[in-house]
Each structure stands twice: as structure tokens, then as C-alpha cells.
Amino acid sequence: MKQSERLEIFEKLRAEHSVFLLSVLWKLTGDRELFTEAMQYTLMGMWEHIDKLNGRQAGAYIYRIALSSNSRAWRNRIGRNGDFARSRIDIEADPGEKLGRVELTVKVRKAISRLPEKQGRAIVMRYLEQHDYETISEKLCCTKASARSHVSKALAALKEKLATSA
Amino acid sequence: MNNDNIEEILKNIGEEEIPADVHKIAQETSNNFSSSLQRTKQSKQHILLEQIMKSRITKLAAAAVIFIAVIAGLPLLDSKQGVALADVLAKIEQVRAFMYRTKMTMTGAVMSGRPDMKIQTDATVTISNDYGMKMEMVMTDANSGKEEMTQKMYIIPDQKLMISLMPKHKKYMRMEFDDDLLASMKRQNNDPREMIKQIMGSEYTELGRSVIDGIDVEGFHTTDPAFYGGAVENVECTLWVDVEEWLPVRTEMDFKMNEQMQMQGVIYDFQWDIPVVASDFEPVIPDDYTAFATEGMKMxxxxxxxxxxxxxxxxxxxxxxxxxxxxxxxxxxxxxxxxxxxxxxxxxxxxxxxxxxxxxxxxxxxxxxxxxxxxxxxxxxxxxxxxxxxxxxxxxxxxxxxxxxxxxxxxxxxxxxxxxxxxxxxxxxxxxxxxxxxxx
Known part of the structure; x- marks a missing residue:
């Protein structure tokens, strides 16, 4: 593919998915540095795989790239023992909000970054993007029952991860 | 914690409003990336990317109780299209383990009141994504030729430890990292991948083709003060890349650390995808070695x-x-x-x-x-x-x-x-x- 074609496709995708990327990546990270890092990885991933993004499946690929980028950004913050550098997390704390809840939200975000891809997508679509099961089933190319099952398994996986990190 | 709590938290995250400055951050990040893709230099059709990731370089200063920072660079060159730095990073990040040699000369007064020194440090650095980093170095007084110190340093991320052995003195030192420094060193290790990010974030010129050790290479040169995050002065850095393999062959650098101290060096003899095992990064402390007084201290x-x-x-x-x-x-x-x-x-x-x-x-x-x-x-x-x-x-x-x-x-x-x-x-x-x- 010629360079000019790659650039054209990239710009088109960037325009089409900018709102989605902003929303999903911010909700997944909740931290400005993490967000910037995840955004950069996502753009880099889109550029690297531009050949695969020139078609109907582009949205699904970009979704996958975004989730993978989020995981990568979180991994860069997390030590081998699973702890994250607390001082690096820019917690948007309302002074009235209990610190415990804020920390829990960070833990939930971290746990999402470690979910398997399909479960991660299911959680993001259901709760972060607030899609109904019909939409989720279309995007995941499965039945509504399967979509519910993916979300349910993802919640169970999150609960287990949070329990082990407590 | 039950599912209701998790669901509530997830719903709150989903309903969260995106702060205004985050909109701006997203716009700037995206626009900068796009601008970098579209920029060309010297009329060649190379794709140049600006600094992709923020770089948190950890610098370790050298002396009897401080450490030398080793820098290497890694551009990637496609012989048909020229360098596509995003592809460079992608390829490099697939490499699980690699090694290189360095020869650095530090000139000047390390400590106030001390006479000027000229110390040469020869090192072999091995980096493994899975196990950590190992550096073996020899420090020599370049004026007298006298070997001042040999040191083997191991950075073990799993244990958040730096262990250093000094065979000449039969001593060893162990120091712990905290999460922040470990995260930095894990990302950095002053390794080729970070050098290329530095180059990408700087203004640089392409030197064209040359031959080093019989290998066709292309060179990239920067004197941008922004290189290395502005932490050094009078920077000059040249990166030479194998045009066929898209891997670095040699890096030359020269910079001022402060008013009194200058550092010059070369990084060379890169070997990629080397086979390593965990034990390569596990220091063996001989029985007759004694712990340095800094045992148990933190970096x-x-x-x-x-x-x-x-x-x-x-x-x-x-x-x-x-x-x-x-x-x-x-x-x-x-x-x-x-x-x-x-x-x-x-x-x-x-x-x-x-x-x-x-x-x-x-x-x-x-x-x-x-x-x-x-x-x-x-x-x-x-x-x-x-x-x-x-x-x-x-x-x-x-x-x-x-x-x-x-x-x-x-x-x-x-x-x-x-x-x-x-x-x-x-x-x-x-x-x-x-x-x-x-x-x-």
C-alpha cells in the first residue's frame, strides 16, 4: 500500500473513531498520564495495522487495539507483583468522596485492563459505553444470550481479581 | 465485594463526564501523531514520528557509589521506504533479549574539590524483557591506564533489587527500588528502545548512507537540547542503522553533564534475540565476598x-x-x-x-x-x-x-x-x- 493511501485511511479512521477512543480510553484509565499513553499506543497500533483497518471490520479491530493499548499502559504502571505506582494515579477525587471508594474505582479499572479480550470488550460495551445486549451481540457477533454470558463471566472475573488484590 | 458493588462502580465509570482538559489532551495527542506521520525531511519519503511515549529515564551517576547510565539507540530502516520509526519500535519491542557493548569516557571533576579525572568505562549490557538487566563494566583511569574498578550489576525487577558485585574488592551491594523507580527502570534501562524515542522527540537530520564494519547503514544525528529531556547540555548523538535488518549498529554520543563534566561514548556490537535463561540474571555471590555497608539500602x-x-x-x-x-x-x-x-x-x-x-x-x-x-x-x-x-x-x-x-x-x-x-x-x-x- 502506498504511503499516501495509508495516510488517507489513517486520517479517515482517526476522524471516525476519535470520540469513541476519547470516551473509552478515558473511562478505562481515569488518569491523564495513563490516558495519554493508552491513546498513543492506540494510534501507533492503528498505524501499524492500517492494512487490516480498511474494511467493515475496522471498528472491531480498533476496539481490540484500544483495549490492548489500555492493558499495556496499565502494565507499564504495574510492578511484577501486581501493585501499581500509587503516586502515578491521578485520582479525580471529590473532596467529599471517601478515599476507599476512589481507590476501589482505580482497582476496578486496573482489573479490567487484565481481563481476557472478549470479557474486557463485554464489560466496556455494557457498562462504560452503556450499550444494550442487542448492540453488544451485534458487535461481538454472537447471540444476546451469549452477550449476557460474556458480561456475566467478566463480572465474575473482575470480582475474583479484586478479591485477590485486596 | 459482591457483584452489586462492582456493577455500581462500573456504572459510575460509564456515567463519568470527561474533563475538559482531557478532551484537549486527546486532541493534541492525536494531532501531534498525525502531524508526525505527515512530516517529511529533506524531501525523502520517510515517515517520522515525534516522541510517542513520554520517557521517564532514570539516570544513574557514576562514581565509587553511583552508577553509570548506558544509552543506546534503535532506529529501524526499511531499505525501500527509509526509516519508519513506528515500525522500528514495533520490531524492537518484539525482541525478548539483546546485548551490546559500550565505551564511555567521562572527563572532569566528579566531586567538588577533587582533581579532574578522565575515567573510561567499558561495559557489556544484556537486557531481557523477562528477567531484567545485567551490566558488566570495567572502569579505568584513562590517563594512567590503571584499572580502578570492575563491577557486575544486576537489576532484578521481580525482586525490585539492584545487586552489584565488585570482584576486585570482594564486596557486594544490594539496594532496593520503590515502585516508581522500578517502573522507570523497567521501561527504560537506558536501552536502545528509549534512545530511539528520544531521537524521535528531537529535531534530527539524516546523514544518508555509509558502511560500518562492512554493513550498509543509515545515520541519524541530533544536537537538539530536547534530546535526553534537556537533562544534559551540548548534545551530539548519532545513530547508525543497518538498512537491511532495521536494527542499530552503532551509536555515538557526546554531551556535557554540567559545567565541569563531559561524557563521550560509543555503543556498538549489538546482538539481537540472544538466547537467555533466568540464571544469566541471577548474581552468584561468592562465599568470601562481604556486603557493602549499604546493604539493605534503597535507591x-x-x-x-x-x-x-x-x-x-x-x-x-x-x-x-x-x-x-x-x-x-x-x-x-x-x-x-x-x-x-x-x-x-x-x-x-x-x-x-x-x-x-x-x-x-x-x-x-x-x-x-x-x-x-x-x-x-x-x-x-x-x-x-x-x-x-x-x-x-x-x-x-x-x-x-x-x-x-x-x-x-x-x-x-x-x-x-x-x-x-x-x-x-x-x-x-x-x-x-x-x-x-x-x-x-
Whole structure:
């Protein structure tokens, strides 16, 4: 593919998915540095795989790239023992909000970054993007029952991860 | 925790409003990336990317108890299209283990009051994504040719440990990292991948083709002060890349660490995808080795808290704040207390402690003070690296200037964090900062 074609496709995708990327990546990270890092990885991933993004499946690929980028950004913050550098997390704390809840939200975000891809997508679509099961089933190319099952398994996986990190 | 709690948290995350500055961050990040893709240099159809990731380079200064930072670069060259740096990074990040050699010469006065030195350090560095880093180095007095020290250093991320062996002295040292420094070193290790990010974030020129050791290469040269995050001066760095393999062949660098110290070096003999096992990165401490006095100590932290503690300590000992926060300058200023006739009580006490006792006790005390002082410089460097627009006024602001701005950095579009002369900390708006900085 010629360079000019790659650039054209990239710009088109960037325009089409900018709102989605902003929303999903911010909700997944909740931290400005993490967000910037995840955004950069996502753009880099889109550029690297531009050949695969020139078609109907582009949205699904970009979704996958975004989730993978989020995981990568979180991994860069997390030590081998699973702890994250607390001082690096820019917690948007309302002074009235209990610190415990804020920390829990960070833990939930971290746990999402470690979910398997399909479960991660299911959680993001259901709760972060607030899609109904019909939409989720279309995007995941499965039945509504399967979509519910993916979300349910993802919640169970999150609960287990949070329990082990407590 | 039950599912209801998790669902509630997830719903709240989903309903969260995106802050206005995050919209701007997203726009800028995306536009910068796009601009980089579209920029060309010298009419060639190369794709150049600006700095993709923020770089949190951890620099380890060299001396008897400090460490040499090793830099390498890694551009990727497609012989048909030229260098596509995103592809470079992608390829490099697939490499699980690699090694290279370095030859560095440091010239100047390491410590204030000491004579000028010319130290050559030859090192072999092995990096494994899975196991950590190993560096074997030999330091030689370049003037006399006398071997001063050999050292084998291991960085073991799993244990958050740095272990150093000094065979000549039959001693070993172990120091722990905290999460912040470990995260930095894991990302950095001053390895080729970070060098290329530095190059990408700088203004550079393409030198065209050449041949090194029979290999066709293409060169990239920068003198941009932004290289290395602005932490060094008079920078010159040249990267040579194998045009067929898209891997680095040689890196040459020359920069000023401060007024007195110059560093020149070359990185070469890269070997990629080398087979390694865990035991390659597990130091074996011989039975007849003894622990350095610094056993169990921690490496400098790069947090605000550690920087504040360092500033407080510096002021207690010297009566003032450091004039500059360059790592080498910090050490030179601090070491000058020996010759300072106007020492504080705490400074005199420290000097006495460092003059008496066995060598191990003195070394331990020295390392403790170095770690505290270095934390200031490490923190400042991360502010530069993260483009937080730090400004430091230690030349004019002292501990008695309670309401003057000593150090400040940006935390959001319209907000700055300030450390005042009395080491109190506050967040202010840009307008308030302008008013506070006016008298300086």
C-alpha cells in the first residue's frame, strides 16, 4: 500500500473513531498520564495495522487495539507483583468522596485492563459505553444470550481479581 | 465485594463526564501523531514520528557509589521506504533479549574539590524483557591506564533489587527500588528502545548512507537540547542503522553533564534475540565476598515526597538550597560542604560522622546522604521528561524566603504545583503563579 493511501485511511479512521477512543480510553484509565499513553499506543497500533483497518471490520479491530493499548499502559504502571505506582494515579477525587471508594474505582479499572479480550470488550460495551445486549451481540457477533454470558463471566472475573488484590 | 458493588462502580465509570482538559489532551495527542506521520525531511519519503511515549529515564551517576547510565539507540530502516520509526519500535519491542557493548569516557571533576579525572568505562549490557538487566563494566583511569574498578550489576525487577558485585574488592551491594523507580527502570534501562524515542522527540537530520564494519547503514544525528529531556547540555548523538535488518549498529554520543563534566561514548556490537535463561540474571555471590555497608539500602526515590525530604536535608546541612538540580551539580554542591567555612551545625555534625569510623560506616553514611540528595535531581528530571514545565529558583530562593517560589511544575492546563521556600506545597492557577513569580 502506498504511503499516501495509508495516510488517507489513517486520517479517515482517526476522524471516525476519535470520540469513541476519547470516551473509552478515558473511562478505562481515569488518569491523564495513563490516558495519554493508552491513546498513543492506540494510534501507533492503528498505524501499524492500517492494512487490516480498511474494511467493515475496522471498528472491531480498533476496539481490540484500544483495549490492548489500555492493558499495556496499565502494565507499564504495574510492578511484577501486581501493585501499581500509587503516586502515578491521578485520582479525580471529590473532596467529599471517601478515599476507599476512589481507590476501589482505580482497582476496578486496573482489573479490567487484565481481563481476557472478549470479557474486557463485554464489560466496556455494557457498562462504560452503556450499550444494550442487542448492540453488544451485534458487535461481538454472537447471540444476546451469549452477550449476557460474556458480561456475566467478566463480572465474575473482575470480582475474583479484586478479591485477590485486596 | 459482591457483584452489586462492582456493577455500581462500573456504572459510575460509564456515567463519568470527561474533563475538559482531557478532551484537549486527546486532541493534541492525536494531532501531534498525525502531524508526525505527515512530516517529511529533506524531501525523502520517510515517515517520522515525534516522541510517542513520554520517557521517564532514570539516570544513574557514576562514581565509587553511583552508577553509570548506558544509552543506546534503535532506529529501524526499511531499505525501500527509509526509516519508519513506528515500525522500528514495533520490531524492537518484539525482541525478548539483546546485548551490546559500550565505551564511555567521562572527563572532569566528579566531586567538588577533587582533581579532574578522565575515567573510561567499558561495559557489556544484556537486557531481557523477562528477567531484567545485567551490566558488566570495567572502569579505568584513562590517563594512567590503571584499572580502578570492575563491577557486575544486576537489576532484578521481580525482586525490585539492584545487586552489584565488585570482584576486585570482594564486596557486594544490594539496594532496593520503590515502585516508581522500578517502573522507570523497567521501561527504560537506558536501552536502545528509549534512545530511539528520544531521537524521535528531537529535531534530527539524516546523514544518508555509509558502511560500518562492512554493513550498509543509515545515520541519524541530533544536537537538539530536547534530546535526553534537556537533562544534559551540548548534545551530539548519532545513530547508525543497518538498512537491511532495521536494527542499530552503532551509536555515538557526546554531551556535557554540567559545567565541569563531559561524557563521550560509543555503543556498538549489538546482538539481537540472544538466547537467555533466568540464571544469566541471577548474581552468584561468592562465599568470601562481604556486603557493602549499604546493604539493605534503597535507591533514590523519584517522588515529590522524596524530593521534599532531599531539599530539607540539603538545607539543613548546607544552609541553602541547591543552585541547580542537575544530578552531577547536586553532588558537587553537596560535596563542597567539606570546604565550607560557614557550615551549619548539622553540616558540621555530618562531616564529623563521615570522617570517623571504619570505612564501611563512612561509606554507608555517604550513600545515605547521596540517596537523599539524588532524589531531588531524579524528581526534577522526571518533571522535565514528562514535560511538566518545571522551573527552579534555588539560585535566588533560600529557606528563609517562606513565600517565594522555589520549584514549580505544571499539573494541568491552568494549574501548577509549587514548593515554596519553606517547603510548603500548594496548587495554584496560572494567574496566581504569574503573580508569585513576578518578583523572582
Amino acid at each position: 533514590p526515590s523519584i517522588t515529590e515526597e522524596a524530593a521534599l525530604e532531599g531539599l530539607k536535608f540539603f538545607a539543613e546541612i548546607t544552609g541553602q538550597y541547591p543552585k541547580k538540580l542537575n544530578l552531577v551539580n547536586l553532588m558537587q554542591e553537596f560535596s563542597a560542604i567539606k570546604n565550607n567555612k560557614n557550615q551549619t551545625d548539622a553540616g558540621m555534625k555530618l562531616k564529623e560522622e563521615m570522617d570517623r569510623g571504619q570505612i564501611d560506616e563512612r561509606t554507608k553514611k555517604l550513600t545515605e546522604t547521596i540517596v537523599k540528595v539524588q532524589s531531588i535531581g531524579m524528581f526534577y528530571m522526571t518533571l522535565i521528561q514528562n514535560k511538566k514545565e518545571p522551573a527552579y529558583y534555588g539560585e535566588t530562593v533560600g529557606p528563609e524566603d517562606t513565600d517565594a517560589v522555589l520549584l514549580r511544575w505544571k499539573i494541568s492546563d491552568n494549574e501548577y504545583r509549587i514548593i515554596f521556600g519553606d517547603l510548603s506545597v500548594e496548587n495554584v492557577t496560572a494567574e496566581e503563579l504569574a503573580r508569585l513569580e513576578k518578583p523572582l
